[in-house]
Amino acid sequence: MRKLYPPIEPYATRRLQVDDIHELYVEECGNPDGLPVLFLHGGPGAGLAPYHRQFFDPSRYRIVLFDQRGAGRSTPFAELADNSTWHIVDDIERLRRTLDVERWVVFGGSWGSTLALAYAQAHPEHVLALVLRGIFLGRPQEVRWFYEEGGASWLLPQRWAQYAGFIPEAERDQLLDAYWQRLTCDDEATRLAAARAWGAWEGGALTLEESPDTVASFTSRQVAVSLARIEAHFFRHDCFLESDQLLRNIDRIRHLPGTIVHGRYDLICPARNAADLAQAWPEAELHMVTAGHAASEPAIVDVLVRTMDRLAEQLH
Structure with missing residues (x-):
């Protein structure tokens, strides 16, 4: 099985002011003259991790990564104002123009797959190919x-008991709203406790085998606060998408090369999501592998790295 490429450091970083409020952290890695690829992280609100640079051959790719609004090293941290799917789609276009990229491969996982589809459907003329992992279509269900x-x-009853148990029993019929009230309240200790309970639930479901390191990362202040606040904000607004929008508009991108990679035992984004996308987009390659949700799962890494190597041969 293929593994990630060795760790790599950026050859350039920048701050990109996208409006009166938000400034994005951007980095470029690999070969400045290589095939441009844009990495879109998950969440929304999760931010970048160093291993995200390692899916791509650094000798053949110009790798562009950025922390989305409110996430990671972008500022203001965990900001919800002017933070929506379509604000981020506009940010991607601004970034493309700033970097003088005509067309690029768009690579996104989990929420990043949602954003990749939304961006490509809005700007298909600037996309060379789509590589999507852990499909999330932003639907209320x-x-x-x-x-x-x-x-x-039903599948993680003990972790669910901790996640639901953070909320008083009388409010558990509306868990998302109950968490929202606590994530946006005036008391900092309550906000942090709610964010960590949310992060523990999500982090505990990411991998096929339980990973204490993943849970620790998702309950750290830096990840938990932005992840929980921004996810709850987006989910309360149906991810700023119309009903089944990404499936209904799939004809806009069916001419593009597409690869869908999904863990058969993904508990966060069930395999039905990938099957629905593949049914609407039969030209795309569907790889259903023995894995959970995380991009770091060995079977997912194997397919993603092979796919990116193949695209480098075909497109550059």
């Missing part, structure tokens, strides 16, 4: 599956 009492609560 997908949010209910994991964050309210959907199927995931």
Whole structure:
């Protein structure tokens, strides 16, 4: 099985002011003259991790990564104002123009797959190919599956008991709203405790085998606060998408090369999501592998690295 490329440091970083409020952290890695690829992180609100640079051959790719509004090293941290799917789509276009990229491969996982589809459908003329992992289509039923009492609560009952148990019993019929009230209240200790309970639930479901390191990362202040606040904000607004928008508009991108990679045992974004996308987009390659949700799962890494190597041969 293929593994990630060795760790790499950026050859350039910058701050990109995208409006009166938000400034994005951007980095470029690999070969400045290589095939441009844009990495879109998950969440929304999760931010970048160093291993995100390692899916791509650094001798053949110009690798562009950025922390989305409110996430990671972008500022203001965990900011919700002017933070929506379409603000971020506009940010991607601004970044493309700033970097003088005509067309690029767009690579996104989980929420990053949602954003990649939204961007490509809005700007197909600037996309060379789409590589999507852990499909999330932003539909209300997908949010209910994991964050309210959907199927995931039956599969991880002990972790669910901790996540739901943070909220008083009288409010548990509306868990998302109950968490929202606490994530946006005036008391800092309450906000942090709610964010960490949210992060523990999500981090505990990411991998096929339980990973204490992943849970620790998702409950750290830096990740938990932006992840929980921004996710709750987006989910309360149906990810700023119309009903089944990404599937209904799939004809806008069916001419583009597409690869869909999904863990068969993904508890956060069930395999049905990938199957629905593949049915709407039969020209795309679908790889259903033995894995959970995380991009770091070995079977997912294997397919993603092979796919990016193949695209480098075909497109450069």
